[in-house]
Structure formats: structure tokens, C-alpha cells
Amino acid sequence: xxxxxxxxxxxxxxxxxxxxxxxxxxxxxxxxxxxxxxxxxxxxxxxxxxxxxxxxxxxxxxxxxxxxxxxxxxxxxxxxxxxxxxxxxxxxxxxxxxxxxxxxxxxxxxxxxxxxxxxxxxxxxxxxxxxxxxxxxxxxxxxxxxxxxxxxxxxxxxxxxxxxxxxxxxxxxxxxxxxxxxxxxxxxxxxxxxxxxxxxxxxxxxxxxxxxxxxxxxxxxxxxxxxxxxxxxxxxxxxxxxxxxxxxxxxxxxxxxxxxxxxxxxxxxxxxxxxxxxxxxxxxxxxxxxxxxxxxxxxxxxxxxxxxxxxxxxxxxxxxxxxxxxxxxxxxxxxxxxxxxxxxxxxxxxxxxxxxxxxxxxxxxxxxxxxxxxxxxxxxxxxxxxxxxxxxxxxxxxxxxxxxxxxxxxxxxxxxxxxxx
Amino acid sequence: xxxxxxxxxxxxxxxxxxxxxxxxxxxxxxxxxxxxxxxxxxxxxxxxxxxxxxxxxxxxxxxxxxxxxxxxxxxxxxxxxxxxxxxxxxxxxxxxxxxxxxxxxxxxxxxxxxxxxxxxxxxxxxxxxxxxxxxxxxxxxxxxxxxxxxxxxxxxxxxxxxxxxxxxxxxxxxxxxxxxxxxxxxxxxxx
Numbered sequence: 001x002x003x004x005x006x007x008x009x010x011x012x013x014x015x016x017x018x019x020x021x022x023x024x025x026x027x028x029x030x031x032x033x034x035x036x037x038x039x040x041x042x043x044x045x046x047x048x049x050x051x052x053x054x055x056x057x058x059x060x061x062x063x064x065x066x067x068x069x070x071x072x073x074x075x076x077x078x079x080x081x082x083x084x085x086x087x088x089x090x091x092x093x094x095x096x097x098x099x100x101x102x103x104x105x106x107x108x109x110x111x112x113x114x115x116x117x118x119x120x121x122x123x124x125x126x127x128x129x130x131x132x133x134x135x136x137x138x139x140x141x142x143x144x145x146x147x148x149x150x151x152x153x154x155x156x157x158x159x160x161x162x163x164x165x166x167x168x169x170x171x172x173x174x175x176x177x178x179x180x181x182x183x184x185x186x187x188x189x190x191x192x193x194x195x196x197x198x199x200x201x202x203x204x205x206x207x208x209x210x211x212x213x214x215x216x217x218x219x220x221x222x223x224x225x226x227x228x229x230x231x232x233x234x235x236x237x238x239x240x241x242x243x244x245x246x247x248x249x250x251x252x253x254x255x256x257x258x259x260x261x262x263x264x265x266x267x268x269x270x271x272x273x274x275x276x277x278x279x280x281x282x283x284x285x286x287x288x289x290x291x292x293x294x295x296x297x298x299x300x301x302x303x304x305x306x307x308x309x310x311x312x313x314x315x316x317x318x319x320x321x322x323x324x325x326x327x328x329x330x331x332x333x334x335x336x337x338x339x340x341x342x343x344x345x346x347x348x349x350x351x352x353x354x355x356x357x358x359x360x361x362x363x364x365x366x367x368x369x370x371x372x373x374x375x376x377x378x379x380x381x382x383x384x385x386x387x388x389x390x391x392x393x394x395x396x397x398x399x400x401x402x403x404x405x406x407x408x409x410x411x412x413x414x415x416x417x418x419x420x421x
Numbered sequence: 422x423x424x425x426x427x428x429x430x431x432x433x434x435x436x437x438x439x440x441x442x443x444x445x446x447x448x449x450x451x452x453x454x455x456x457x458x459x460x461x462x463x464x465x466x467x468x469x470x471x472x473x474x475x476x477x478x479x480x481x482x483x484x485x486x487x488x489x490x491x492x493x494x495x496x497x498x499x500x501x502x503x504x505x506x507x508x509x510x511x512x513x514x515x516x517x518x519x520x521x522x523x524x525x526x527x528x529x530x531x532x533x534x535x536x537x538x539x540x541x542x543x544x545x546x547x548x549x550x551x552x553x554x555x556x557x558x559x560x561x562x563x564x565x566x567x568x569x570x571x572x573x574x575x576x577x578x579x580x581x582x583x584x585x586x587x588x589x590x591x592x593x594x595x596x597x598x599x600x601x602x603x604x605x606x607x608x609x610x611x612x
Contacts, residue, residue, distance in 0.1 A: 085544065100441065101459075103543055109431075109442040112456045114609060131537065131576070132606050145456045146606045148537035149544040151575035 009167030069163030078153030461539025534600030559585030
């Protein structure tokens with residue numbers, strides 16, 4: 001629930017009040033008199049105004065009568081801006097609170113009646129949620145009824161008799177800041193989504209999700225579980241930040257354009273599927289403890305452009321892996337275990353550095369272009385190449401290891417070795 | 422005190438300081454909780470009253486007042502169906518959909534559903550019943566057809582089966598049927 005507007009009543013005398021108060025078309029407005037809200041004139045007359053602020057369909061308005069007078073007046077909800085229309089309550093007989101649907105100012109249609117009386121210092125509240133209207137005096141529910149005359153509009157106030165005075169007017173909504181649960185379906189967000197903030201859990205079930213344009217401040221501070229489906233993010237996603245865990249199950253994930261701050265504070269588990277990263281993927285890092293692991297299951301992985309360092313263990317299962325363009329700093333602090341499959345490295349592969357063990361299972365390995373720094377450093381210097389075809393084209397610089405232990409290149413089994421260039 | 426549902430006319434009357442549209446016999450239930458569910462701008466309403474037995478007797482003494490059974494889970498039977506249909510159709514409320522075996526609760530909710538559509542049109546300053554219930558939707562003024570779609574959207578109604586050749590009568594029955602599981606709040610309770 002959010003408070004959208006308050007008025008303590010205090011202010012210079014004004015007729016009409018003006019500012020946020022807009023008179024309902026065709027009837028008198030409201031005055032500010034001696035730091036209270038009053039009707040349009042010093043005599044009994046229809047008077048009403050709505051509070052001209054952005055107001056959700058589900059809304060409330062309350063006020064406190066400082067002088068009840070004839071009690072013919074009260075808060076309004078869903079006032080229309082182009083006619084003297086809206087829902088109002090009044091306690092004109094001092095015994096019951098009655099609700100009316102005012103349509104184009106011609107007639108008020110009786111809607112509901114229940115026992116209740118305004119008192120000075122009472123908080124008289126009227127609210128609309130869907131087609132359900134409720135009025136309260138302090139915490140006691142008075143009216144509760146269904147009506148569908150108006151689905152939207154602004155909150156306001158109605159007064160008839162000249163002697164009543166109101167202070168402490170408040171308008172609000174029923175928006176909460178908690179769980180957003182998106183069930184299966186298609187979701188399209190276009191344009192600007194400022195302040196789409198889910199402070200708790202966002203659960204996205206299977207479906208199609210398209211985010212285009214700018215999504216500033218889409219901050220989610222807790223787990224995001226993304227189920228199987230297609231997820232497309234295009235354009236700029238500033239601050240799409242996930243500070244905990246991101247679990248991506250099988251599916252297709254496409255990220256194009258700039259994804260600044262796509263940051264994972266802890267584990268990233270990527271199950272079997274297709275992952276395409278194009279353009280700039282700055283900050284695809286994770287800064288967890290040394291034991292953190294990126295596990296990439298079987299599938300096709302296509303990485304183009306630049307990528308930042310992934311400093312921990314990388315297990316690469318059987319599949320097809322294509323690296324094109326720059327792969328700066330694809331550094332492995334620990335181990336790279338590459339299972340059977342086809343591995344193609346094109347272009348420049350600077351700093352593919354395996355500080356420990358590189359185990360390459362049976363398969364085909366094709367490497368073209370520059371391979372500067374394909375090094376294997378001590379300690380634990382071992383390069384195990386099992387039976388298979390190994391084809392090296394282009395410049396082959398510094399296939400070294402700097403250890404001294406147990407032979408030169410470990411075990412190189414019988415096979416065909418062919419070098420060109 | 423018992424919550425009861427009555428069908429009665431709406432009339433212009435003085436209430437407080439204004440001429441207002443009121444249930445015709447509202448004065449007979451002074452002092453009792455009540456909720457008026459209007460048929461939009463048409464001069465018909467369902468008045469739900471937490472009435473005394475004496476108030477109930479006074480209300481039903483009027484020929485233009487019809488009362489539903491106190492127990493709304495009572496099932497509609499042949500004779501009751503005929504009376505209901507005749508009473509509603511005479512007021513230009515489509516009632517062909519009322520069937521034996523339905524409960525009065527369902528009848529009430531469907532009527533309220535149809536009334537809600539009319540209320541929402543009223544709020545848009547539109548009115549249906551310049552036309553016959555047997556008129557096809559396509560013959561209604563464009564503003565009314567647009568208003569009907571907007572009202573249906575606002576009330577989360579499925580209009581996909583309603584086409585230009587659908588009669589107004591059939592369209593309203595389709596709409597009413599979508600309220601079977603939507604409770605109505607009246608007299609402070611859920612019906």
C-alpha cells in the first residue's frame with residue numbers, strides 16, 4: 001500500500017483550492033477555509049473535486065471531519081475527469097452511511113446503506129478494489145458492496161452542506177512490493193520500465209519472455225529461477241543485476257546488445273542447452289570463492305566478441321565448441337577437462353592459459369590462426385593426448401611447458417601428427 | 422433479520438438533499454442494511470436487504486416486487502422458472518437462459534453479471550436498450566459496441582464467442598454465465 005497524496009488542511013484560504021484539486025465538471029469546487037477543506041460556498045451546494053495525480057484503479061481516500069455539520073459529504077473514489085461522475089459516500093442522515101454512483105452529475109444512484117455515523121476525529125475511509133467497494137469509520141467496516149459502474153478514475157471529495165469541515169485528507173493505492181509470480185505465458189515489456197523492482201522473489205515459469213528497450217533499475221536481490229523456455233533480451237539492460245544465484249535450466253538463451261552488470265555473485269549453473277552470447281558481455285564474471293564452478297553441460301556454445309576472465313574450474317562436456325574473434329583472458333586457474341567432441345578455435349586466442357592439468361579426450365581438435373600463450377605452466381605439468389587426430393594450422397607458438405618432472409610432454413601415444421606452416 | 426433478494430423498479434425520489442435514483446420501496450426497509458444492484462441506466466434493480474419479516478411482508482405485498490427464496494441454493498423448478506422468466510423479460514432483462522436445476526444463487530449471480538455490464542456502460546455514459554434484445558450486435562451503434570468491448574475488458578470477460586451476428590440476448594447470456602463463480606458482495610456479505 002502506498003500513500004499518493006496527503007493534505008493536512010493547512011494552507012492559505014483559497015476558492016477553489018486549486019493545485020492538485022480539480023473541480024468535477026459542472027458542479028462546485030472545494031474551498032480551503034481556516035486550514036480546513038469546505039464546500040464551494042457559504043451555503044449548502046453540491047461541491048466536489050478529484051485529486052489530480054496518477055492513481056491506480058484500486059485506490060482509497062480518507063479524511064477526518066473536524067466539523068461534521070450536516071454530514072452530507074465524504075470521500076470519493078474513481079472520479080471521472082470528464083464528467084461529474086464517481087462513487088461517493090455520505091452520512092447525511094447521521095445514522096447511516098450511504099453510497100451513491102454519481103453519473104454525469106444528473107442523478108446519484110443509490111447503491112448501498114449501512115449503519116454508521118461520522119464523528120469529529122473519525123477517519124472516514126472509502127476504497128475500491130476491483131468491483132468491491134468498502135467504507136470504514138476508523139477500523140470498523142460500514143459498507144461493503146459490489147458495483148461495476150466505474151473501473152478506474154481518481155480519488156476525491158464530495159461535500160454538500162456549508163458547515164462541515166474536513167482535514168487530513170489522504171489518497172493511496174494497494175500496490176505491494178513483494179512477490180511477482182509470472183505463470184506460463186508470453187510477456188512483452190517495451191519502452192521504459194523504471195523502478196520495476198522486485199525486492200523478493202521473481203519466479204519465471206516456462207514461456208516466452210521478451211524484454212526490449214530500457215529496463216532501468218530491474219533489480220532482484222534474491223534467487224531468480226528461470227525454467228525451460230526461450231528468453232530474449234535485446235537493447236540495453238542496465239542494472240539487470242542478480243546478486244545471488246542464477247539457475248538456468250535447459251532451453252535457449254539469447255543475449256544481444258549490451259548487458260552491463262549481468263553479474264552473478266555466486267554460482268552459475270547452466271544446464272544442457274544452446275547459449276549464444278553476441279556483442280559485448282562485460283562483467284560476465286563471478287566473484288565467489290575459489291571453489292565456485294562453471295559447469296557447462298552438453299550442447300552447442302558459440303561465443304563471439306570479447307569476454308572477461310573466468311578464473312575457476314571449467315568443465316566442458318562433450319559437444320561442439322566454437323570460439324571466434326577475440327577470446328581475451330579466457331583463463332583457467334585450475335583445470336580444464338575437455339571430453340570427447342569437436343573443438344574449433346578461430347582467430348586470436350590470447351591467454352588461453354591452463355595453469356594445471358589439461359586433459360583432452362579422444363576427438364578431433366582443429367586450431368587455426370594465432371595461438372599465443374597456449375601454455376601450460378608448472379607445477380603439475382602434464383599434457384595427455386589420447387589417440388586421435390590432431391591438426392594444427394598456422395602459427396604454432398610456444399607449445400611449452402616449464403616443468404622438469406617426468407619427461408617432456410607427458411604421454412604422447414602413437415598416432416598421426418601433422419604440422420603445416 | 423434475514424438477507425433476501427428482491428427484484429423491483431428504480432424510481433426518481435428524494436433522498437437527503439437530492440433527487441436520486443432509488444429502489445422504489447427503499448423506504449419500506451429503513452434502518453436495514455441494503456445494497457442496490459442496478460440494471461445500469463434501466464429502471465430495474467436487485468435490492469439485497471437484511472430485512473425483518475415485517476419488512477419482507479410489506480415488500481412482497483407490492484405487485485411489482487419479486488422475491489427470491491431466502492435460501493438461494495434452492496433449485497429452480499418448472500413453475501418457478503416460468504415466473505422468473507416472465508418477470509425478467511417483461512423488464513427487458515434477458516432470461517431465456519434460466520433453467521430448471523439451476524440454483525437461485527446462480528440465477529442471482531448471472532443477473533448481477535449482466536447488470537454489471539450495464540453499470541459499466543452507464544459509467545461510460547452509454548446505454549444498450551434503445552435496441553431490442555433480439556437485435557444483432559452488429560446493428561448496435563459503434564460507440565455502444567466499443568463501449569461493450571471496453572466494459573468487458575474492464576470486467577475481465579471473455580467475448581471471443583460473440584460476433585456481429587450474435588443477438589444482444591445471446592451475448593448477455595454468454596456474459597452472465599461467466600459470473601457463476603464470482604461472488605457478489607452485498608449487505609456486507611458474499612453471496
